[in-house]
Amino acid sequence: MKRFLIVILLFIASMQIHAQSRGAVELYSDGNYQESAGNYYKAIELYKTSLSRNNNYIEPVIGLARAYYFLNEYEEALLYIEKAERLDKNNTEVMNLKARLFLSTGDFNNAEILFNKILEIEENNIDAGFGLAEIDIASGRITRAAERFEEAIAVSPESRKALLSMVLISDRNGDTEKAEYYLTQALQYYSGNPYVRYTAAEHYYNEGNLDEALFHLKTALFLKKDFTEASLLLSRLYMDQQKYNEVISVINNIISENDNEVLLWYMLGRAYENSGDTSKSILCYSRAFNIKPDEDLSRIALENEIIRNTQIDDNVRVKYSNYHVELGRKYEERNMIDKAEYEYRRALLIYPDSYEARLLSAGIYKRIGYDERYISILTELSAIRTDDIDLKDEIEIQKSLMDETLSEKWNINQFTEPKMKNKIAVFYAEDSMNHIQGEQILSEYINYLLTGYENIEITVTGFNGDYAECFRLSRENNADYFIIFDIYETERVVSLQSRVYLADTGGELERLEAVRTGNQMLHEASSAIVEEIHSRLPVYGSIINRKFDQVVINLGHRDGISSGAELMIIKKGMIQRNKSDFSLSFASEDLLGSIKISSSDELVSEGEVSVSQFFDMINPGDYVIPVIPASEDENTSEQQLPVTSDAQLFIPDDLFSSINNIR
Numbered sequence: 001m002k003r004f005l006i007v008i009l010l011f012i013a014s015m016q017i018h019a020q021s022r023g024a025v026e027l028y029s030d031g032n033y034q035e036s037a038g039n040y041y042k043a044i045e046l047y048k049t050s051l052s053r054n055n056n057y058i059e060p061v062i063g064l065a066r067a068y069y070f071l072n073e074y075e076e077a078l079l080y081i082e083k084a085e086r087l088d089k090n091n092t093e094v095m096n097l098k099a100r101l102f103l104s105t106g107d108f109n110n111a112e113i114l115f116n117k118i119l120e121i122e123e124n125n126i127d128a129g130f131g132l133a134e135i136d137i138a139s140g141r142i143t144r145a146a147e148r149f150e151e152a153i154a155v156s157p158e159s160r161k162a163l164l165s166m167v168l169i170s171d172r173n174g175d176t177e178k179a180e181y182y183l184t185q186a187l188q189y190y191s192g193n194p195y196v197r198y199t200a201a202e203h204y205y206n207e208g209n210l211d212e213a214l215f216h217l218k219t220a221l222f223l224k225k226d227f228t229e230a231s232l233l234l235s236r237l238y239m240d241q242q243k244y245n246e247v248i249s250v251i252n253n254i255i256s257e258n259d260n261e262v263l264l265w266y267m268l269g270r271a272y273e274n275s276g277d278t279s280k281s282i283l284c285y286s287r288a289f290n291i292k293p294d295e296d297l298s299r300i301a302l303e304n305e306i307i308r309n310t311q312i313d314d315n316v317r318v319k320y321s322n323y324h325v326e327l328g329r330k331y332e333e334r335n336m337i338d339k340a341e342y343e344y345r346r347a348l349l350i351y352p353d354s355y356e357a358r359l360l361s362a363g364i365y366k367r368i369g370y371d372e373r374y375i376s377i378l379t380e381l382s383a384i385r386t387d388d389i390d391l392k393d394e395i396e397i398q399k400s401l402m403d404e405t406l407s408e409k410w411n412i413n414q415f416t417e418p419k420m421k422n423k424i425a426v427f428y429a430e431d432s433m434n435h436i437q438g439e440q441i442l443s444e445y446i447n448y449l450l451t452g453y454e455n456i457e458i459t460v461t462g463f464n465g466d467y468a469e470c471f472r473l474s475r476e477n478n479a480d481y482f483i484i485f486d487i488y489e490t491e492r493v494v495s496l497q498s499r500v501y502l503a504d505t506g507g508e509l510e511r512l513e514a515v516r517t518g519n520q521m522l523h524e525a526s527s528a529i530v531e532e533i534h535s536r537l538p539v540y541g542s543i544i545n546r547k548f549d550q551v552v553i554n555l556g557h558r559d560g561i562s563s564g565a566e567l568m569i570i571k572k573g574m575i576q577r578n579k580s581d582f583s584l585s586f587a588s589e590d591l592l593g594s595i596k597i598s599s600s601d602e603l604v605s606e607g608e609v610s611v612s613q614f615f616d617m618i619n620p621g622d623y624v625i626p627v628i629p630a631s632e633d634e635n636t637s638e639q640q641l642p643v644t645s646d647a648q649l650f651i652p653d654d655l656f657s658s659i660n661n662i663r
Contacts, residue, residue: 321351429465
């Protein structure tokens with residue numbers, strides 16, 4: 001009897017173990033189904049419940065590692081990978097996951113080692129082959145990557161990863177026919193997969209077939225309602241169609257679940273701006289850069305909106321002007337004077353009545369030796385703050401310390417004297433930007449930076465990459481040069497390329513490029529490219545006044561003119577721009593003489609003239625051109641190179657990210 005009871009108890013225990021094990025398998029199977037549908041949160045719940053039934057069941061452990069990996073929670077994914085390794089150290093699925101973790105975090109060397117190790121164990125392991133193909137893409141070996149994916153398709157024609165990867169690669173290579181061939185196969189096998197539908201939508205959107213793109217996007221969102229990437233693309237599509245209310249509706253439906261998605265807040269701000277709701281656009285833009293402080297395009301967009309559409313005394317102007325004031329102070333503390341000056345100038349553009357920004361800006365001029373500009377700004381402030389005794393005292397002290405200025409000696413105001421301008425037409429080609437309509441915002445900003453130089457005038461600007469049309473518009477608007485900008489931006493890198501042409505002939509003079517990564521990359525790239533363009537432009541001026549052999553000209557320290565410099569005097573209106581470079585030329589009979597500079601100020605200089613012709617025909621209004629020593633000219637020619645960033649590391653483009661994210 002006792003023996004019979006023991007047998008019964010053992011049978012019951014074995015049945016309970018079997019039931020628990022069966023429950024774990026069923027829960028894992030349900031979790032795997034949810035994971036396949038992209039419902040990672042539900043999958044994690046089911047996998048964890050499965051694991052609670054059987055702590056040594058490796059499948060839900062691997063499932064948890066996968067789900068957390070797909071959510072970009074790499075540290076959590078690694079915990080489960082390590083647990084899976086303890087359960088089965090030679091499991092190739094676990095090894096693949098770990099290699100993918102290396103791949104996604106940029107550790108390509110360890111990823112490659114691990115993928116190759118997997119192939120030693122399983123020669124035809126498709127996932128490891130995919131991993132090596134992605135490393136090829138990250139390294140710029142696109143052709144080799146395509147070969148690997150096509151080899152995988154030959155072995156496994158229904159491989160979703162390989163088919164979608166070939167769609168993306170073919171699109172990148174401009175091979176629409178091949179892209180649609182692989183897309184048709186993917187849709188045939190996986191018509192109910194939201195990621196396949198999204199890839200189809202992206203393909204047709206890039207081809208300009210918006211109706212087909214819209215069909216696949218709506219299908220993708222029907223299959224997966226919380227599909228953020230599909231909602232973003234749908235918003236882009238509606239933005240292209242100027243359906244701003246639809247953009248607002250789409251984003252508002254998902255924003256609560258994606259509160260930290262910077263691009264969603266940016267796009268929502270853009271939609272509100274385009275629909276005329278300034279206050280909401282400001283709130284959305286500010287949310288974007290509060291999440292990510294270096295989200296400079298949203299900040300620039302917000303500032304542009306404030307400048308255009310708010311009253312001059314609006315408190316919102318004060319708030320965002322103060323941001324630049326404080327940033328300028330920090331740059332000053334680090335002796336980064338040029339950057340500090342820029343920040344104060346930006347602060348004043350946003351809020352022109354900022355007393356603090358004007359005072360700090362004046363201090364910059366004092367630090368760099370432009371005392372007359374310093375006093376000029378203080379005098380303007382004194383007219384506003386009439387009861388500020390300290391300000392009046394500072395003006396008197398500074399005036400007493402100064403000798404007679406050139407402005408006083410010649411009875412001129414150097415800050416209002418007209419400058420000779422390089423007239424530029426600026427165009428922006430069709431661009432590739434992570435931020436939709438970002439080229440419109442960035443173009444305003446680049447134009448602002450260009451016009452910050454006193455010898456640059458923009459005659460016309462627009463969005464047109466067609467060379468012939470840009471050439472025509474430049475001539476019609478009397479430009480000296482025209483520039484076509486190409487902008488490329490991803491989440492991690494921005495590249496600004498400028499093609500500079502002579503407006504008279506349409507001849508290309510130079511191509512420049514600025515590449516930046518990291519904080520404020522758009523601002524840094526824009527500043528770098530604009531500075532390089534300005535450095536190429538010729539410096540020339542004119543004679544303001546003449547007294548016997550002494551003349552005053554409208555060039556000074558800011559133009560690179562200092563005591564001892566020599567300039568040629570050319571008959572008014574008789575200079576030409578060279579057809580092959582940025583230099584100026586003139587006929588020998590139009591050379592009237594030269595000037596030897598004896599003293600210079602910020603924007604004007606004084607010197608003694610020497611006549612080179614029999615008759616002295618030098619008059620106010622005649623042009624002056626600095627004489628460039630031969631050695632400096634040679635150095636200049638050697639430096640005609642693209643602008644580069646201080647970080648020359650290779651950065652994989654969006655193709656790598658897109659293929660890496662295929663589910």
